[in-house]
Amino acid sequence: MAKKTTQLAIDTRPWRDTANNKPFVRIKNVTKKFGDVLAVHDVSLDIYKSELFCLLGGSGSGKSTLLRMLAGFEQPTSGTIEIDGQDMTEVPPYNRPVNMMFQSYALFPHMSVEQNIAYGLKRDNLPKGEINDRVAELLSLVKLQDYGRRKPHQLSGGQRQRVALARALAKRPKLLLLDEPLGALDKKLREETQFELVKIQESLGVTFIVVTHDQEEAMTLATRIGVMNLGEIAMVGEPTDIYEFPNSRFVAGFIGSANMVEGKVTEDEPGHVRIRSAELGCDIYVGHGVDCAPAQILWWAIRPEKMSLSREKPQTPHDANVTSGIVEEIAYLGDISLYQVALESGKRIRVSQTNSVRGNPDAITWDERVFVTWSDSSGSVLTV
Amino acid sequence: MTIARDPTIPPPRRLKPWNAVEKSLAKVGISGRMLVLAAPVLWLLVFFLIPLAVVFGISLSTKQFGRPPYSPLLTTEEGTVQLTLHLNNYIRLFTDNLYIAAYLSSIRIAFISTVITLFVGYPMAYAIARSPDKWRNILLMLVILPFFTSFLLRVYALTGFMRGNGVINQFLGLFGVEPLVMMQTDFAVYVGIVYTYLPFMILPLYTTLVKLDVSLFEASADLGARPLRTFLSVTLPLSLPGIIAGSMLVFIPAIGEYVIPSLLGGPETLMIGRVLWDEFFTAANWPRAAAVAVAMLVAVVVPIMLLQRAQSSVVER
Numbered sequence: 001m002a003k004k005t006t007q008l009a010i011d012t013r014p015w016r017d018t019a020n021n022k023p024f025v026r027i028k029n030v031t032k033k034f035g036d037v038l039a040v041h042d043v044s045l046d047i048y049k050s051e052l053f054c055l056l057g058g059s060g061s062g063k064s065t066l067l068r069m070l071a072g073f074e075q076p077t078s079g080t081i082e083i084d085g086q087d088m089t090e091v092p093p094y095n096r097p098v099n100m101m102f103q104s105y106a107l108f109p110h111m112s113v114e115q116n117i118a119y120g121l122k123r124d125n126l127p128k129g130e131i132n133d134r135v136a137e138l139l140s141l142v143k144l145q146d147y148g149r150r151k152p153h154q155l156s157g158g159q160r161q162r163v164a165l166a167r168a169l170a171k172r173p174k175l176l177l178l179d180e181p182l183g184a185l186d187k188k189l190r191e192e193t194q195f196e197l198v199k200i201q202e203s204l205g206v207t208f209i210v211v212t213h214d215q216e217e218a219m220t221l222a223t224r225i226g227v228m229n230l231g232e233i234a235m236v237g238e239p240t241d242i243y244e245f246p247n248s249r250f251v252a253g254f255i256g257s258a259n260m261v262e263g264k265v266t267e268d269e270p271g272h273v274r275i276r277s278a279e280l281g282c283d284i285y286v287g288h289g290v291d292c293a294p295a296q297i298l299w300w301a302i303r304p305e306k307m308s309l310s311r312e313k314p315q316t317p318h319d320a321n322v323t324s325g326i327v328e329e330i331a332y333l334g335d336i337s338l339y340q341v342a343l344e345s346g347k348r349i350r351v352s353q354t355n356s357v358r359g360n361p362d363a364i365t366w367d368e369r370v371f372v373t374w375s376d377s378s379g380s381v382l383t384v
Numbered sequence: 385m386t387i388a389r390d391p392t393i394p395p396p397r398r399l400k401p402w403n404a405v406e407k408s409l410a411k412v413g414i415s416g417r418m419l420v421l422a423a424p425v426l427w428l429l430v431f432f433l434i435p436l437a438v439v440f441g442i443s444l445s446t447k448q449f450g451r452p453p454y455s456p457l458l459t460t461e462e463g464t465v466q467l468t469l470h471l472n473n474y475i476r477l478f479t480d481n482l483y484i485a486a487y488l489s490s491i492r493i494a495f496i497s498t499v500i501t502l503f504v505g506y507p508m509a510y511a512i513a514r515s516p517d518k519w520r521n522i523l524l525m526l527v528i529l530p531f532f533t534s535f536l537l538r539v540y541a542l543t544g545f546m547r548g549n550g551v552i553n554q555f556l557g558l559f560g561v562e563p564l565v566m567m568q569t570d571f572a573v574y575v576g577i578v579y580t581y582l583p584f585m586i587l588p589l590y591t592t593l594v595k596l597d598v599s600l601f602e603a604s605a606d607l608g609a610r611p612l613r614t615f616l617s618v619t620l621p622l623s624l625p626g627i628i629a630g631s632m633l634v635f636i637p638a639i640g641e642y643v644i645p646s647l648l649g650g651p652e653t654l655m656i657g658r659v660l661w662d663e664f665f666t667a668a669n670w671p672r673a674a675a676v677a678v679a680m681l682v683a684v685v686v687p688i689m690l691l692q693r694a695q696s697s698v699v700e701r
Contacts, residue, residue: 073602093605106603110621119617120607171608 014048024049030079039065041231054218057228099173103180105164107152114148138166252301259349283320287376302379304352322373443674473675489654494638497577505585513593568650576644584633592626628695
């Protein structure tokens with residue numbers, strides 16, 4: 001067991017070492033058109049074994065179409081899909097080593113829970129005893145041992161979700177596709193199920209590809225996230241990469257909340273960059289080199305928790321990274337408070353502060369003049 | 385029965401004159417719901433149950449000359465009221481081979497026609513249900529379109545196709561095929577029934593099939609089922625309510641069909657509808673005809689009830 005964990009620790013991030021790891025799912029230049037509508041545009045993506053990969057995007061971003069092409073329900077207009085080294089382009093859904101958990105669960109209403117789970121196993125012509133063993137095993141995996149004889153309509157939403165998962169796992173697929181697996185559950189159940197899903201995925205070692213529009217869900221579940229926008233992959237990366245180092249304005253704005261300002265490069269050195277932002281009313285000093293040209297217009301994004309507020313003007317090096325404004329709104333969320341500060345330019349930025357002092361009587365309040373400051377590596381410089 | 389009302393919610397406003405009407409009706413014990421229910425109940429009573437009772441009464445009398453051409457059930461003679469029930473009409477049904485043969489033949493023809501209609505109608509209903517949205521209504525319209533022409537005319541037109549020098553035989557003649565005898569055969573009756581009742585099979589099948597979630601078929605394929613297996617394990621069982629409803633709508637009228645066998649069938653095509661006609665109009669034996677009708681009703685009601693029970697159990701699932 002101990003050996004296995006160490007192995008897992010090495011294996012969990014195969015995408016970091018692409019030279020020595022072969023991707024398990026290889027999507028190459030896949031495009032899908034429905035009539036004139038471009039649903040998926042030239043997507044290339046490598047997904048590795050035992051990954052829990054999340055395709056994250058809004059509605060109409062093409063994430064579900066991409067998933068359906070992996071399952072074989074849609075044919076790519078061009079490009080190829082390889083699973084485990086085999087070209088899947090011409091393989092019909094019933095011959096793919098892939099199973100899917102549907103958003104609507106798609107449980108067969110005329111079959112009991114047991115029959116639903118056994119459906120795929122029967123198609124493999126397994127002996128009856130083995131099917132029964134496997135069904136019992138799966139029912140205990142999803143903790144529905146006593147529900148085998150019920151019909152889907154006699155189950156709650158959460159139970160149906162688990163039956164759908166058990167049915168999709170029954171054939172021990174190499175790859176499991178999950179379409180908004182938690183979408184139909186209420187918030188509390190969703191949070192519980194998220195961790196259960198990760199646990200099951202880790203213990204079985206199956207590769208999961210999850211489609212979701214819920215970024216929180218993607219952050220919790222995923223080993224890597226592929227952010228999709230308008231049929232294209234906007235960014236692929238680990239949750240921390242996506243959140244802390246977004247590669248574009250779209251990703252920065254789509255994931256979490258971000259303050260974004262426009263600025264002009266005034267100093268472009270290999271070790272630092274200085275950006276003048278009229279919106280922010282100050283200079284931004286970035287403590288690392290950026291691929292840009294002098295006087296280029298670009299954007300700078302910073303997360304609310306990366307900034308701090310003070311009543312006194314803090315001392316900052318380089319005469320930058322501090323601006324001031326008036327507190328306009330305060331949202332008290334318990335653990336943190338979210339401040340909306342109106343800058344002199346009229347731009348409003350959001351700053352969150354941890355409520356580390358209980359019932360702080362000296363907390364910054366409405367209509368106060370405050371200084372907002374950040375360190376020289378807190379923000380992301382975005383050129384697209 | 386009074387329904388407990390939440391006192392915080394004001395009672396719904398109503399038109400004033402109706403309040404008065406409702407109050408005065410309520411005094412006599414009549415509620416609005418009863419009035420609404422009364423309309424169909426009255427309709428069925430006046431136009432179905434009472435005539436049925438009259439027919440049943442006639443079936444228990446005997447043929448006589450005069451007007452009406454059957455004996456009265458009740459007679460008064462020297463101050464005593466006499467009720468005379470003749471059961472010989474019913475006894476005759478079970479002893480005379482003609483009637484038994486006609487019943488069996490009707491059931492056979494109706495059953496075979498229903499099966500053929502199902503086999504023809506199912507693929508059509510399936511295709512319509514799976515066709516793109518914009519085509520669906522057009523295709524459904526095409527299914528219903530024949531109803532815009534008179535039923536008699538359509539059945540009669542079939543003779544033009546099937547008779548000795550009809551369209552089909554003329555076409556076959558081009559290839560030197562001897563003319564086929566189609567008219568005045570059971571074959572022609574099947575063609576007529578299937579042609580006439582096909583929409584009644586397609587429409588309920590369509591409504592069940594169109595409601596089926598496409599993701600169920602995808603889930604089945606995803607789990608390794610080839611298209612035929614998906615059809616047998618998922619589509620067919622889930623369309624059972626439609627199959628039952630469609631079969632009932634074809635089987636029940638087909639069993640008592642008169643027009644089609646008399647226009648297309650031959651002398652040996654024995655159906656209970658024709659026997660009934662002959663008894664009534666040719667033999668002028670009203671009581672016998674009434675007995676045939678009552679027996680047919682019983683013969684049809686039993687399968688309907690069985691099918692209906694099967695259907696409701698399917699729906700429950």
